[in-house]
Amino acid sequence: MKKTNNVKFKFRTTLLTSISLAAALTAAGCGNSNNNNTDASPSAAPSGSAGSTASAPASGSASPSAGSELEPVELTWYYPQNAANADLKLVNDAVNKITKEKINATIKLMPIDFGTYEQKMNTTTAASEKIDIIWTSNWLFKFDTNQKKGVFLPLDDLLKSSGQKLYDSMQKKFWDDATLDGKIYAVPNFQVSASRPSLVLQKRFVDKYNLDLSTIKKIDDIEPFLKQIKDGEPGITPFGTTKGFYSGLMYNIDNRVEVYRDDTTHTVLPDVTDELKHSYELAHSWYTKGYIMEDAATLKSAADAYNKGTTAVWFDVTGKPGSEVEFKVADGGYDVVLAPLAQSTFTGAASTMNAISRTSKNPERAMMFLELVNTDKELYNTLVYGIEGKHYEKTTGDFIKINQDAGYFTNTDWIFGNITNEYLPEGAPADKIEQTIKVNDEAYVSPYTGFVFNSEPVKTEIANVNAVKEEYGASLGTGTLDPAKYLPIYEEKLKKAGVETIRAEKQKQLNEWLAANGKK
């Protein structure tokens, strides 16, 4: 006891000094790492821009064709995938063979699982890791938030110097979706970019009850059919929903900002529109009549409910043409038909894009590569389907037969680039590509394209409003709560949460935008 005391005493001074030493060391350590960080980021940025200015002339002179005049570089490309592919390396080699020949670059493919993509990319980009191309979108590894963080490089100059062909391959409305703060930050992957709110109906019931789809003009028209199902099909839920079935698109409300399409005053609508009220009332009447499943408001995943094939009708906001085949698999294998409730609307290309990383050492080569992916049929199909003869067989024309178990199967043509370059898998409609182009061309384009609401000034209000919506939205939307009684409460709570402030801010920003763009 005494001994330890002595020891204690003896080393009290040492303890003090060592603590202060440790503190000093950690402080120094922090300082160091801070320095490193701050050093790293600016140095990465200038090196990128230095690289672009340095080799811009080179690529300019070489751009006519010969890739061999360019010095060899290696690029990395991160993108999400469903599962690992055993033959990734083989495909990567095949890809490199093409790129080596055309732009004297090799590419390292870095597929990441969808489920972990966000987390992995957040870490790697935060650590300023050297990456060349990053896949981004408005739903996974979000484009706008990451652009704000400075993850992506502006592409306007690069598109001019090494990607003119790529730029010309798409209409301006696609590029508009990749534009933030007046600059293009990503290359959209051309695919179906239109949305058309529709009812999805099981064909077996439509046939049985002789439903004439042409009579379904708005969602209310389906009610008699729901009654038939309720009365005649025990065990079948007439109408399936989890969050309700309201979409402004059905009521002539613009998809970019809540304004009636033909409204020349450009008045931003309140959160609870008359149409939404109507939708709630309709939902409640259906709910009380037993057309909607009882647990609709608390169901976690709509897909789980539809999967069983026990839901006769449900509402789908995208309802893209030709998606009946795809709905079939999500509906327990039963055939479905679509009853569109509105004209299709161009919803933007931001759902799948490839951007060039700020940390890229060779941004113009990355751009050349992206151009190649989007314009070179052979390269694109190698990425999507693998190696001919091994992972797929050519049949007639552009049709191919995919061997799913051969070691390379992506099923994500929309990740890599322009899908109009793809071979068609067996069973796809022969006019799939023409259809896609047609749908995109015919879709209604919002006059407010380009307007992006900056939510920063009303951040708190938005959080509060979202909390209220979380509380009431699903219950009202599915009709579980009686709107006559709860809608006033809901509106009152929304008001308290600051919904008016948000609307006013939106209106203000919209007016500024309209003025700046000469639309008002």
Added chain:
Amino acid sequence: MPANSMPAKSMPAKTTTAKSTTAKKSSFKWSTLIIHLIFILITLSMLVPLALVIIVSLTDENSILHHGYRMIPDKFSFAAYEYFFKSPDAILRAYGVTIFVAVVGTVLSLILTASMGYTLSRRDYGLVRPTSFYVFFTMLFGGGLVPFYILVTQYLHLKDTIWALIVPGMLSPFYVLIMKGFMSKIPFEIIESAKVEGAREWRIFAQLILPLSKPSLATLGLFIMFNYWNEWFNALLFIDNERLVPLQLLLVRTMNSLDFITSRPEFALVMSNFNLANFPKTAAKFAIAIMSAGPMLLVFPFFQRFFVKGLTVGAIKG
């Protein structure tokens, strides 16, 4: 007196025991029965869910969808396991990686933890308090994910190597403190006597302290092994090479992706060929649980007897 008193005392006792034993016996019986029942219930409450997990993993997906989870399903199916073992290379290699990491990591980690704990437990070691403070300090403050990532990838250059799975988990300050707590209970005199006999520090550590610390080594060893076994996050961050993916990451990825795909109907639709209807989604989740936990369930009982002795963080030990 005692000889006398014995029968004298036992005489009346007998009469009472005749009565009381019957009473006692019955009451005894009741209490044991209740205690047994309680323990049977506790055991069942642990075993039944496990059994259910196993059964669900073997149930046909349609049967789950239509009837929910059942102890006796109307249709068994190995589809979930077939899905994982469709390409056995990947999963077997993942098992290999995990076992390697768990074994090598546990051994290295135990050596480190024991030597550090031992150093801290020696009260004649001058820098005990600053060192303890240093260890303790790391429990309070961490650098965060990004600095950790930068450290491992840019300074240690461990990216895409198996060491990225082993090195970061090698020393846990908490385990060091547990180890220290255990080792400071070893009488200091043992060390002194060993010194008198002429043993040097390494010898004392290896031949006296380590054998005496077996309970805590076994306990911590099990904990560390669990940690290594369950480790997937480091692998997610640092491993791109498919050959180095450990089991847990493989399963986490499968499950996340399944959740991801199925929770977004719009996404499932984009993937036109993904056959959602036939995929044993629920069963697969349960199969994942069985596959990842299975081997550890078998290991656990062998360590169990060390637990009581091995786990004492400071304080007084009975």
